[in-house]
Amino acid sequence: MSSNFSPIKELPFNISFNEFQSALSESVNHETICEPIKQLINNTYHRRRDIFISIRKWVDIKNYANKDHHVVKWELKSNSNELFFAIGVASRKKAAADIAASLLLEKVNLAINFEQNISGLPNYRGHCYTWPTLITFLNDPEFSRCLMNGLALIRQEKRDNFKTFYGLKELHKNYIKGTRNGPLVVDHLPTGIENKYQDWRKVAESYVRSTGRRDVLNVDAALIYIIMQLRDSVSQDYGSPGGDSRLFYRDLFDQIEKEFRLKEINPFRHFNQVAMKFSYNCKCGAQNEPIDLEMNSLTVAPKYHDDLGVKSLQEFLESSLMLSNQTCSKNNDGMICNEPIVDVSKLEFINAPKYLVFTIKDVIPASIENPKDILMCSELKFKVGQTNHRYELKSHGFQISNDVQKTLRDTEPQDDDSQDGTHTCVMIKTNDEWKEIDNNKVLEPLRVYKTIKQRMLIFYRRID
Numbered sequence: 001m002s003s004n005f006s007p008i009k010e011l012p013f014n015i016s017f018n019e020f021q022s023a024l025s026e027s028v029n030h031e032t033i034c035e036p037i038k039q040l041i042n043n044t045y046h047r048r049r050d051i052f053i054s055i056r057k058w059v060d061i062k063n064y065a066n067k068d069h070h071v072v073k074w075e076l077k078s079n080s081n082e083l084f085f086a087i088g089v090a091s092r093k094k095a096a097a098d099i100a101a102s103l104l105l106e107k108v109n110l111a112i113n114f115e116q117n118i119s120g121l122p123n124y125r126g127h128c129y130t131w132p133t134l135i136t137f138l139n140d141p142e143f144s145r146c147l148m149n150g151l152a153l154i155r156q157e158k159r160d161n162f163k164t165f166y167g168l169k170e171l172h173k174n175y176i177k178g179t180r181n182g183p184l185v186v187d188h189l190p191t192g193i194e195n196k197y198q199d200w201r202k203v204a205e206s207y208v209r210s211t212g213r214r215d216v217l218n219v220d221a222a223l224i225y226i227i228m229q230l231r232d233s234v235s236q237d238y239g240s241p242g243g244d245s246r247l248f249y250r251d252l253f254d255q256i257e258k259e260f261r262l263k264e265i266n267p268f269r270h271f272n273q274v275a276m277k278f279s280y281n282c283k284c285g286a287q288n289e290p291i292d293l294e295m296n297s298l299t300v301a302p303k304y305h306d307d308l309g310v311k312s313l314q315e316f317l318e319s320s321l322m323l324s325n326q327t328c329s330k331n332n333d334g335m336i337c338n339e340p341i342v343d344v345s346k347l348e349f350i351n352a353p354k355y356l357v358f359t360i361k362d363v364i365p366a367s368i369e370n371p372k373d374i375l376m377c378s379e380l381k382f383k384v385g386q387t388n389h390r391y392e393l394k395s396h397g398f399q400i401s402n403d404v405q406k407t408l409r410d411t412e413p414q415d416d417d418s419q420d421g422t423h424t425c426v427m428i429k430t431n432d433e434w435k436e437i438d439n440n441k442v443l444e445p446l447r448v449y450k451t452i453k454q455r456m457l458i459f460y461r462r463i464d
């Protein structure tokens with residue numbers, strides 16, 4: 001695509017010392033997103049010529065502290081003559097240009113409310129269970145930044161077993177490329193592809209020849225690559241169609257954490273890992289036993305006790321009940337106790353990750369009498385130390401039975417509907433509007449879920 005556009009001329013400029021110093025410190029602290037120049041020129045400037053009238057680039061070299069520093073400045077001008085610019089400083093010119101582009105995109109994305117080009121994904125083999133996680137994250141610039149950080153870390157490591165991570169990076173690249181001009185179109189399903197994992201490319205090539213849709217094929221290829229990694233490293237179940245969206249989410253990020261070996265260098269640590277500490281009692285005699293936990297999701301029961309007085313997911317969180325599936329880790333004469341813990345107290349969260357992810361249990365625990373619905377509030381307050389962070393409901397996946405699918409677009413499902421579901425759909429909020437995604441179709445939802453349901457996977461995104 002970029003070859004269709006004339007290259008951008010580099011103009012000389014002379015940066016002032018003050019401007020240089022502030023650009024230098026901003027550059028050092030900035031984490032660039034994936035392929036920032038392509039994103040800036042192709043995906044932002046050329047795609048939104050209705051908003052932008054010009055793009056310009058300046059270059060300079062500054063000697064500072066006995067070192068040559070490359071300086072690159074990018075500038076976008078809007079049709080209302082508003083100027084957006086950013087300056088990157090680095091020892092290499094390409095790096096300086098990347099940083100400046102990434103910084104500029106950040107500014108522009110904050111200032112202009114772009115219509116998000118959300119897209120579903122092709123579903124050739126029953127992989128709808130991956131959509132809640134993938135559609136939510138592939139459309140998030142913060143996720144792109146984590147991939148970038150991960151790549152930088154991998155370059156330092158002298159190992160090559162980052163297969164799942166690479167798969168995710170390839171999927172992201174192909175999804176962004178494939179959806180550049182609108183949602184992915186899957187108009188012709190290649191016949192015979194449904195159960196193929198190993199030799200799918202043979203079947204798919206004929207599809208590409210007949211439709212010219214290589215972008216869809218590349219997205220599909222990257223997805224199957226990830227699925228194959230999970231089949232080989234986590235569970236044979238990934239070798240056949242169908243699955244559970246909650247398990248996929250957990251397995252995927254557990255596997256990536258394993259590939260990075262140390263949780264401290266997991267590039268998604270501050271993205272979706274929530275850390276906490278609390279104390280508990282146990283019938284083995286453990287009293288106020290302290291425990292530290294770091295998890296990529298919080299497991300929540302689908303209902304609460306009538307007499308608990310909980311009205312929202314937030315209150316439910318604070319009630320600590322969600323930790324009731326933890327077991328005692330006390331070592332009694334060489335044996336780990338493993339009994340279910342009781343009396344959780346002094347619960348404290350240690351970080352506020354970009355995403356808080358909730359997995360909702362399959363069934364209402366028998367211990368819950370007079371079960372009541374838990375509100376899936378549009379905003380959560382989440383306290384870390386003295387700070388209250390705000391999270392907004394971003395998306396959720398839900399499983400439904402194929403035979404009731406049509407009517408479920410009109411009415412909220414009953415509990416037993418959501419239990420025996422075989423097809424997964426996604427509700428996602430983009431630019432203050434909810435979209436319902438069913439395979440590659442992006443639909444206007446006919447309703448919004450108000451309460452949490454069994455088997456749901458729910459994503460809350462931090463807004464401050």
Ligand SMILES: [Zn+2]
Binds near residue numbers: 338
């Ligand atoms: Zn115990």
